[in-house]
Amino acid sequence: MxxxxxxxxxxxxxxxxxxxxxxxxxxxxxxxxxxxxxxxxxxxxxxxxxxxxxxxxxxxxxxxxxxxxxxxxxxxxxxxxxxxxxxxxxxxxxxxxxxxVCSRCKDEGYVYEPTRRMCPCFESELNARMLLALGLKGTQTFATFQEGIFSDEPMLGKLSQKVLMKQNKAICERYADAFPDTDARDLLFTGKSGLGKTFLMQAIAHRVTLRGHEVTYISAYKLLETMRKAYFANNSEWMEPLMETPLLLVDDLGTEPLMENITVTQLFNLLNERQNANRHTIISTNLNLSELRARYTERITSRLLDASRVRVLKFIGEDIREKRGKPDQGGNDA
Ligand SMILES: [Zn+2]
Known part of the structure; x- marks a missing residue:
């Protein structure tokens, strides 16, 4: 909506x-x-x-x-x-x-001093509805991010998972606060499940929505369903909202069933059109680069990795879902 x-x-x-x-x-x-x-x-x-x-x-x-x-x-x-x-x-x-109901705007929804703008009552209701339309529970936010659940143990190159995640979080938060004037237009999150990719994607979607921008968040599985419908109905209208949304977040690319004619062609068209229109896209995947190439072709992968437009964030370390055993809290990537 x-x-x-x-x-x-x-x-x-x-x-x-x-x-x-x-x-x-x-x-x-x-x-x-x-x-x-x-x-x-x-x-x-x-x-x-x-x-x-x-x-x-x-x-x-x-x-x-x-x-x-x-x-x-x-x-x-x-x-x-x-x-x-x-x-x-x-x-x-x-x-x-x-x-x-609201004495500030006398239920007009707008206040006029110093200039006409939304009353906070109107704006917060608007944001609540936009978050609802986004389909997110709103529990995975930068404010609820808990760095304490990540390990302090040095990993490859001496960096601990906690330090890496703090860096990733800072990049994501800067991106969300700067949107649409972000340093890199797109982000690609790579890493196995359970490392906090979904959490940070949802936190970006949440923050950007509250800042008054339109956001579409979709799982790769849902994306494939939409692409299938558009393909079989031979009707690109299904894809329009995904093409046109100012910020598209696709979660878990690589987990959807592969339907080569549909997935590869439609995904390429989607990415290509969004890039030509200079619209922002964030994708998370648990595939590594060679798996991405094998699954989606070089053409798509080179778009996903275009260094002039895309910033790649790596997620490595231990699966925090196993450590926590609580599927719904900070850092969950399910
Ligand atoms: Zn009001």
Whole structure:
């Protein structure tokens, strides 16, 4: 779902909420007037004074300067009388106050100072819906990343898994914070299962979504299904959202069944079109380079590894899923 469509749907919900507020407000006023003799007359008089004041301000030719200048004090006087009346009727002073779900934007969804922008209530609802549409649980984020689960033991070249993962995390976080102005346009995560690739991909998707960008996250298995549908229906519309999304994340390339005609051709077209349009793509795979070449041809592999556009992040070390035994927490790559 595109962000624009979610914004539109939300704007409609806010408009309906405002109508409901207005209806509830009128009901409240009617109730108060029914219980408080003389209140209706005061409210009507204040309304007339306000209207004639606005008219004289809008049409200078008919301007009644005295009425206009006195408007504020006239309204104040009415307000004082209305408050006295409410008190005399035993009604609390906020009886006639309109009720909003959000007092900041009065349920408009937008605030106007210093410039028009989304109210935080609107923005956080929008982000929540975008994350939901992304299909992620939102538990795998940079904030929940736990470097402590990675080993301190030096590996090849003296680097420990923990240091390597801290470096990978820093690169991913910088990428997400800079998007779309990233150093490398694309990322390729290589390494066996259970080393934290999925976790960091989801953390990027989460952060970039919260920064207001559209993101598509898809497993290679789902990607193959979509490519198959497009192939057999001979209809490229299936592929359009994947072609056009500003950031596409494909998880676990190499685990999907291989259907040579479909996988190789369609995957090449997808990568090629995205690269020509300069759109960002992040792919994770548990295959090494020679396995990638064998499975997807040199043509695709050279695109996946194009050093001028793609940064390769290596994931090596121990499978953290075995160590933790908790499939759903930080570092899980399942
Ligand atoms: Zn608000």
């Amino acid at each position: 595109t962000r624009e469509r979610v914004v539109l749907a939300l704007q409609q919900e806010y408009a309906a909420r405002r109508e409901e507020n207005l209806r509830a407000y009128e009901e409240k006023v009617n109730d108060a007037c029914a219980h408080c003799q003389g209140l209706r007359g005061l409210l009507d008089a204040r309304h007339s004074a306000l209207m004639s004041g606005l008219r004289s301000a809008l049409y200078p030719a008919k301007k009644d300067l005295a009425a206009n200048e006195g408007l504020a004090s006239t309204l104040e006087a009415y307000n004082a009388k209305i408050n006295e009346k409410l008190a005399a009727c035993g009604l609390p002073p906020d009886t006639l106050a309109p009720q909003f």
